[in-house]
Amino acid sequence: MSQIVIAKFGGTSVANSDAMNNSANVVLSNPDVRVVVLSASAGVTNLLVDLANGCNPDLRTDKIAQIRAIQYQILDTLPGSDVVREEIDRMLENITTLSEAASLATSEALTDELVSHGELMSTLLFVELLRSRSVNAEWFDVRRVMKTDDRFGKAEPEVEALSSLSEQHLAPRISSGALVITQGFIGSEGKGRTTTLGRGGSDYTAALLGEALNAKRVDIWTDVPGIYTTDPRIVPNAQRIDEIGFEEAAEMATFGAKILHPATLIPAVRRGIPVFVGSSKDVAAGGTLVCDKTTNPPLFRALALRRKQTLLTLHSLNMLHARGFLAKIFSILANHHISVDLITTSEVSIALTLDTAGSSTCGASLLTSALLTELSSLCRVEVEEDLALVALIGNQLAQARGVGKEVFGVLEPFNIRMISYGASSHNLCLLVPGSDAEHVVKTLHRNLFE
Ligand code: ADP
Ligand code: ASP
Ligand code: MG
Numbered sequence: 001m002s003q004i005v006i007a008k009f010g011g012t013s014v015a016n017s018d019a020m021n022n023s024a025n026v027v028l029s030n031p032d033v034r035v036v037v038l039s040a041s042a043g044v045t046n047l048l049v050d051l052a053n054g055c056n057p058d059l060r061t062d063k064i065a066q067i068r069a070i071q072y073q074i075l076d077t078l079p080g081s082d083v084v085r086e087e088i089d090r091m092l093e094n095i096t097t098l099s100e101a102a103s104l105a106t107s108e109a110l111t112d113e114l115v116s117h118g119e120l121m122s123t124l125l126f127v128e129l130l131r132s133r134s135v136n137a138e139w140f141d142v143r144r145v146m147k148t149d150d151r152f153g154k155a156e157p158e159v160e161a162l163s164s165l166s167e168q169h170l171a172p173r174i175s176s177g178a179l180v181i182t183q184g185f186i187g188s189e190g191k192g193r194t195t196t197l198g199r200g201g202s203d204y205t206a207a208l209l210g211e212a213l214n215a216k217r218v219d220i221w222t223d224v225p226g227i228y229t230t231d232p233r234i235v236p237n238a239q240r241i242d243e244i245g246f247e248e249a250a251e252m253a254t255f256g257a258k259i260l261h262p263a264t265l266i267p268a269v270r271r272g273i274p275v276f277v278g279s280s281k282d283v284a285a286g287g288t289l290v291c292d293k294t295t296n297p298p299l300f301r302a303l304a305l306r307r308k309q310t311l312l313t314l315h316s317l318n319m320l321h322a323r324g325f326l327a328k329i330f331s332i333l334a335n336h337h338i339s340v341d342l343i344t345t346s347e348v349s350i351a352l353t354l355d356t357a358g359s360s361t362c363g364a365s366l367l368t369s370a371l372l373t374e375l376s377s378l379c380r381v382e383v384e385e386d387l388a389l390v391a392l393i394g395n396q397l398a399q400a401r402g403v404g405k406e407v408f409g410v411l412e413p414f415n416i417r418m419i420s421y422g423a424s425s426h427n428l429c430l431l432v433p434g435s436d437a438e439h440v441v442k443t444l445h446r447n448l449f450e
Pocket of ligand 2: 010011039040045046118184185198199200201202203
């Protein structure tokens with residue numbers, strides 16, 4: 001394993017010049033950090049997604065002005081920044097042209113091209129800031145190595161290509177002593193068009209680069225000093241977890257703990273690369289280490305919450321004593337690139353949940369009329385929206401006694417629409433009305449963790 005560390009900074013860590021300076025301090029405090037992956041400055045991706053979904057001219061002008069203000073606040077603090085100013089202005093011009101095109105006709109390819117400007121701009125500014133501090137920083141366009149399929153909005157990286165291209169283009173730069181600054185979240189497909197890995201995808205980029213470059217660790221710097229027993233925004237009493245196993249953390253990410261993009265741990269697990277999560281504003285506060293093995297993993301580890309879930313209930317008398325009905329349903333879902341989270345079955349019906357927007361960059365609903373029409377040709381379909389998935393993450397949950405009583409005993413006041421328990425010893429999932437979600441998380445946290 002090489003000695004390098006990949007450091008990733010999220011939107012709030014590059015939101016303005018103070019945040020960028022803190023992040024630069026973090027990078028410079030560890031000489032092993034040789035590759036830095038950045039998100040767009042906080043707020044910029046959301047503004048770009050709005051533009052990509054089409055805006056009237058006034059709104060367009062207003063949103064572009066907001067993006068310009070965020071980037072100029074940083075630019076204006078950099079000495080002798082004429083060259084980068086020209087580049088940022090050129091990017092803002094591109095954004096204007098592309099968002100005019102998007103107001104005539106939106107497309108997923110156009111969305112990804114437009115949205116990629118957030119990461120392109122934040123990395124340009126960060127390189128300039130580091131150079132102003134006499135650091136040998138080099139801007140690198142990650143699209144040269146992050147090859148993906150052409151599923152715009154949620155593209156899948158090609159791991160082999162990434163590995164050989166990183167060896168070819170990144171390794172020599174690192175060996176020459178440069179500090180490489182590159183973009184999270186974006187990639188490019190076979191024809192060279194820009195793709196994105198889905199919202200929050202910069203964590204995934206960092207882990208993929210860690211795998212490709214055989215890093216000794218991936219550091220995810222964000223706005224909280226580590227992974228907590230639940231989102232501290234929901235439960236201020238949540239406690240930091242100092243060390244957590246890959247499997248538990250992967251379950252947390254999959255089931256909505258926004259702190260890590262759901263796919264982040266896949267490359268880390270493949271290579272056994274530890275992932276550290278900490279706050280770029282408060283390095284001294286420490287953080288969480290996600291690694292292969294932990295000592296005495298507890299029965300109850302954390303609670304995750306994923307909002308905007310849809311429940312599909314599919315009824316068909318043909319299911320009675322039939323074979324292959326589920327196969328047909330799942331092949332339709334697979335053709336629509338939908339991954340099912342929870343599933344329960346009865347004699348003549350099945351219920352399954354899906355993530356309504358599926359975290360794709362454009363934010364469109366996965367529940368398209370084409371999908372409903374196809375399913376309706378096989379069975380009667382009922383749709384319930386605005387639900388939330390609460391996942392209790394732990395260890396040996398399926399083997400322990402009394403888990404059901406401990407969990408459900410305190411949830412008496414709530415309607416629990418669906419339960420999934422037993423598929424993994426690491427989780428117990430509940431589907432609840434969206435409006436009850438935070439209350440359920442608070443109640444469970446109080447009883448199981450405080
Ligand atoms: P970044 O822009 O740095 O990627 P995110 O907003 O994507 O940051 O993720 C950090 C946020 O994740 C935190 O501010 C916190 O509200 C949220 N979060 C959700 N679940 C957890 C958890 N279990 N522990 C810590 N933070 C969590
Ligand atoms: N900028 C992208 C987003 O806001 C990617 C990321 O932050 O990880 O989703
Ligand atoms: Mg994030």
